Amino acid sequence: MFLAAFAVLLLLFAPRPGAARDAVSVARVFDGDTVRLADGRTVRLAGIDAPEVAHGLAPAQYYADASKRGLERLTRGRTLRFVPVGAGRDRFGRALGDLLLPDGASVAEGMVASGAAFVFWYRDLPKPLVRRLLAAQRRAMAQGRGFWPRILRLPPPVGGYVGNAASHRFHVPGCPDAARIGRRNRLVLADAGQAFARGFSPARGCTPWPPAGSVAESRRTDKP
Numbered sequence: 001m002f003l004a005a006f007a008v009l010l011l012l013f014a015p016r017p018g019a020a021r022d023a024v025s026v027a028r029v030f031d032g033d034t035v036r037l038a039d040g041r042t043v044r045l046a047g048i049d050a051p052e053v054a055h056g057l058a059p060a061q062y063y064a065d066a067s068k069r070g071l072e073r074l075t076r077g078r079t080l081r082f083v084p085v086g087a088g089r090d091r092f093g094r095a096l097g098d099l100l101l102p103d104g105a106s107v108a109e110g111m112v113a114s115g116a117a118f119v120f121w122y123r124d125l126p127k128p129l130v131r132r133l134l135a136a137q138r139r140a141m142a143q144g145r146g147f148w149p150r151i152l153r154l155p156p157p158v159g160g161y162v163g164n165a166a167s168h169r170f171h172v173p174g175c176p177d178a179a180r181i182g183r184r185n186r187l188v189l190a191d192a193g194q195a196f197a198r199g200f201s202p203a204r205g206c207t208p209w210p211p212a213g214s215v216a217e218s219r220r221t222d223k224p
Helices: 002-013 064-075 107-113 127-143 192-197
Strands: 026-029 034-037 042-045 080-089 095-100 161-164 169-171 186-189
Touching (some): 042 107, 064 107, 095 107, 161 192
Parallel strands (some): 042 095
Antiparallel strands (some): 080 095, 161 169
């Protein structure tokens, strides 16, 4: 009996095969949701999106640099663990997943909780993950963290934003993509607060997200 129990304990506490290979470190942070690992893989944090940094002729969005710095602070110099999520790769070939801190905390959830990223829904996301991220987002909104004070003050368009229940994106009225939403999936979201609280994220085209360097940005009172 004793020998059998001892054998079970050995199995429970023995190093998991491949555990060392799960350990990763971040070599470069591109923005608030994408990093390059030291092993060469580019990882897109699943279930979140962050303000866009400048690309070519496209200017940076509000809070993009702060979001990038936030991800750097979370990951710099730490041994992390990569966990695949959903489809495994996105359309750009980036690995989709989360990074776990040494204490097991989720980097993606940490970014949302600090108001440096927002929930970005897609079909392959596990529902428990969506619920956890959305709960963190609602808390950050209520506490006025990160970019939320500025974003929640955005003046809503006349008639509200146009939401797509199938994609969980919302559009500025008059956007061509908004006009293509079928009646079954089309809904009205009164303002940005309602849209984000329900797990919708702004569409990339015709986005209401303000640019970096706006007058309103310089007057923000963001909480860390």
